[in-house]
Amino acid sequence: MQKWSRKNSLGGLKLRSEMDAREANVLRSLVGAVSGLLTERANSAPDDELAALTGLRTGNTATPEDPQLLRLLPDFHRSEPGSPDAERAGLNSALRGLHEPEIIDAKLAAGSVVLSTVPVEGGRIVLTPEQADAWLNALTDVRLALGTILEIDDETPEQFAPDDPRGPHLDVYHWLTWMQDSLLQALAP
Template sequence: MRKWSRKNSLSGLKLRSEMDAREASVLRSLVGSVSGLLIERANSTPEDDLAALTGLRTGNSDPPEDPRLHRLLPDFHRSEPGSPDADRADLNSALRGLHEPEIIDAKLAAGTVVMNTVPEDGGRVLLTPEQADAWLTALTDVRLALGTMLGIDADTPDHLDADDPRGPHLDVYHWLTWMQDSLLEALAP
């Protein structure tokens, strides 16, 4: 993939890059996988009688069990140990039930922008600033899911031993990081 660059045109700012067919396939696969996780989560929402009566959409009130989904859809409130609201699991449940559908919708919309703008067989990618924002969101989600799966933390080395099966996935993680950083640089005035 080429580094992102800015192009001013009569229709406004455009951000452009190029990727080969393999890169396009990997990116489409990763975004598709994250979208699949989110769709599965949205479809697992239990029926709610009040929501059916009012037309209000509700989501799951329980946190996701899948660590990747839990990273993508974290708790809304974290209490300090010993604080008066330390045992307020009901607060997270209520907030999750109210806001999770909108959060999932936004993440899916960002993924859709990536899927619609990455040429299936590779080639030139041309984005508006709004599409670039969606790309940044989708890249963040993919990196969070992949990083969780790989157990990436502050102590993870840049390169793993040759016999570590996570090595190729870590390289993809670094590629996504570079892509996101390059896009952010191109967006900056």
């Protein structure tokens, strides 16, 4: 992938890059996988009679068990040592039920922008600033999901041992990080 560049045109600011077919396939696959996880989560929300009567959408009230989903859809409040967990759990449950559908919709919309702007066979990518924002959000979600699988933390080395099967995935994680940073730099005035 080429570094993102910034171009002012009569139609406004455009951000440009190029991606080969292999890179496009990897990115489309990762965004599709995250979108699939989020769609499954949205579809697993229980039916709510009050929501059906009022037209308000509600989502799952339970915290996701899948570690990737938990990273993408964290609790609104974290328990602190010595605090009453039951009260926090009830608050998280209520907030999750109210806000999770909108959060999932926003994440799916961002992923959809990436999927619609990455040429299937690779090639030139031209984004508006709004599309670039969606890309940044989608790349964050993909990095969060992949980072969870790889158990990325402050102690993670730049490279895994040669015999570590996570090595190629860490390279993809670094590529996504570079791509996100390059896009951020191109967006900055």
